Amino acid sequence: xxxxxxxxxxxxxxxxxxxxxxxxxxxxxxxxxxxxxxxxxxxxxxxxxxxxxxxxxxxxxxxxxxxxxxxxxxxxxxxxxxxxxxxxxxxxxxxxxxxxxxxxxxxxxxxxxxxxxxxxxxxxxxxxxxxxxxxxxxxxxxxxxxxxxxxxxxxxxxxxxxxxxxxxxxxxxxxxxxxxxxxxxxxxxxxxxxxxxxxxxxxxxxxxxxxxxxxxxxxxxxxxxxxxxxxxxxxxxxxxxxxxxxxxxxxxxxxxxx
Amino acid sequence: xxxxxxxxxxxxxxxxxxxxxxxxxxxxxxxxxxxxxxxxxxxxxxxxxxxxxxxxxxxxxxxxxxxxxxxxxxxxxxxxxxxxxxxxxxxxxxxxxxxxxxxxxxxxxxxxxxxxxxx
Numbered sequence: 001x002x003x004x005x006x007x008x009x010x011x012x013x014x015x016x017x018x019x020x021x022x023x024x025x026x027x028x029x030x031x032x033x034x035x036x037x038x039x040x041x042x043x044x045x046x047x048x049x050x051x052x053x054x055x056x057x058x059x060x061x062x063x064x065x066x067x068x069x070x071x072x073x074x075x076x077x078x079x080x081x082x083x084x085x086x087x088x089x090x091x092x093x094x095x096x097x098x099x100x101x102x103x104x105x106x107x108x109x110x111x112x113x114x115x116x117x118x119x120x121x122x123x124x125x126x127x128x129x130x131x132x133x134x135x136x137x138x139x140x141x142x143x144x145x146x147x148x149x150x151x152x153x154x155x156x157x158x159x160x161x162x163x164x165x166x167x168x169x170x171x172x173x174x175x176x177x178x179x180x181x182x183x184x185x186x187x188x189x190x191x192x193x194x195x196x197x198x199x200x201x202x203x204x205x206x207x208x209x210x211x212x213x214x215x216x217x218x219x220x221x222x223x224x225x226x227x228x229x230x231x232x233x234x235x236x237x238x239x240x241x242x243x244x245x246x247x248x249x250x251x252x253x254x255x256x257x258x
Numbered sequence: 259x260x261x262x263x264x265x266x267x268x269x270x271x272x273x274x275x276x277x278x279x280x281x282x283x284x285x286x287x288x289x290x291x292x293x294x295x296x297x298x299x300x301x302x303x304x305x306x307x308x309x310x311x312x313x314x315x316x317x318x319x320x321x322x323x324x325x326x327x328x329x330x331x332x333x334x335x336x337x338x339x340x341x342x343x344x345x346x347x348x349x350x351x352x353x354x355x356x357x358x359x360x361x362x363x364x365x366x367x368x369x370x371x372x373x374x375x376x377x
Binding site for chain 1: 267268269270271272273274275277278281282288290291293294297314315341361362363364365366368
C-alpha cells in the first residue's frame with residue numbers, strides 16, 4: 001500500500017472528495033448487482049412455480065389416488081402445461097435479454113416483419129388471460145405495416161406492453177392502435193389502470209424494479225426496461241403519457257428502415 | 259361444493275392453482291387484481307380466499323383489510339400468498355389471516371394449508 005503525503009488542507013479535501021466518490025460508485029454498483037439478483041430470483045420463481053405445482057398435482061393423482069386422467073382431461077392439461085412452458089420460456093428469455101442488454105450484447109436479426117400481424121398474434125396469444133382479466137382489446141390497424149426489424153424482439157415489445165396493460169388495467173378495455181408513414185411506425189397501447197405518477201414516468205424505463213415489500217405493490221419488473229432497450233436498439237423511442245387515476249398510454253415509434 | 263376465490267396478478271399462477279384446485283373438486287373463481295376480487299365477492303361468496311400479497315392497483319393487504327371490515331365477508335378465511343418471506347405482514351394483518359403460503363409453494367403445502375383451514 002502506498003502512503004500519499006498530503007501537502008495542505010486543500011489537497012486533503014480534494015483527496016477526500018475523490019475517495020468519497022469512489023466509495024459511492026462502489027456502493028452503487030453493489031446495490032445494482034443486488035437488485036438485479038433480487039429481480040432475477042423473483043422472476044425465476046414466478047416462472048417455474050406454476051409448472052412444478054401442476055406436475056406435482058398430476059403425480060399425486062396418478063401415484064397416490066390411482067386416478068388416471070381421461071383423454072380429454074389429459075389433452076386439456078397438456079395444453080395448459082405447454083402454455084405454461086412457453087410463458088416460462090418467454091420469462092427466462094426476458095431475463096437473458098436483461099443480462100445481455102446490461103452487458104451490451106443485444107444482437108438484432110433484421111428482416112422484413114409485419115408489425116400489424118405481430119401485434120395481432122400477441123393479442124390472440126393472450127386471449128385466455130384477457131378473458132380472466134376481464135379486459136377487452138380494441139385493436140386499430142391500417143393493415144400490414146412492414147419494416148426491417150428483429151421478429152423476436154418486436155414480438156417481445158408487443159408482448160411486454162400488452163402484459164403490462166393487462167396487469168395494471170385488468171377489468172377495463174385496452175386500446176391498441178397502429179399507424180405508419182413511409183419512414184416510421186407507431187404502436188400505442190393504452191390502459192385504464194391507476195396511471196403513473198409524474199416522477200415515475202421516466203424511471204419505469206430507466207431502471208428495473210422488483211416488488212417493494214414495504215409497499216406490498218408489485219413493481220414493473222424487467223419488462224418495460226427490456227422494451228425500452230429493444231426500442232432504442234431499433235433506433236426508435238418510447239414514452240408514456242399518464243395521469244394518476246387516468247390510465248397510461250405507451251407510445252412506441254420505430255423507424256421502418258425500408 | 260366448496261368454492262375458492264384465487265387472487266393473483268400473475269395469470270400463470272392463478273390459472274394453475276385454479277386448475278389444480280378444480281381437479282380436486284373445488285369450484286374456483288379467478289381474479290387478477292384486488293378490485294376484481296372484490297367484484298367477484300359481490301357475485302358469489304367463496305368458502306376461502308387465496309390472496310396474493312404483492313399486486314398492482316390494489317394490494318393483497320388492502321383486499322384483506324376490506325374483506326375483514328365487511329360484515330358479510332369477514333368470516334371467510336383468507337390465506338395469503340407471497341414470494342417475500344417473513345415480515346411481509348404486520349402482526350395486526352397476520353391476525354386477520356387463516357394462513358400464509360410462501361411462493362414457490364408445493365402442491366403438498368397448498369393441500370396442507372387447506373386441510374388446516376378445514377377445507
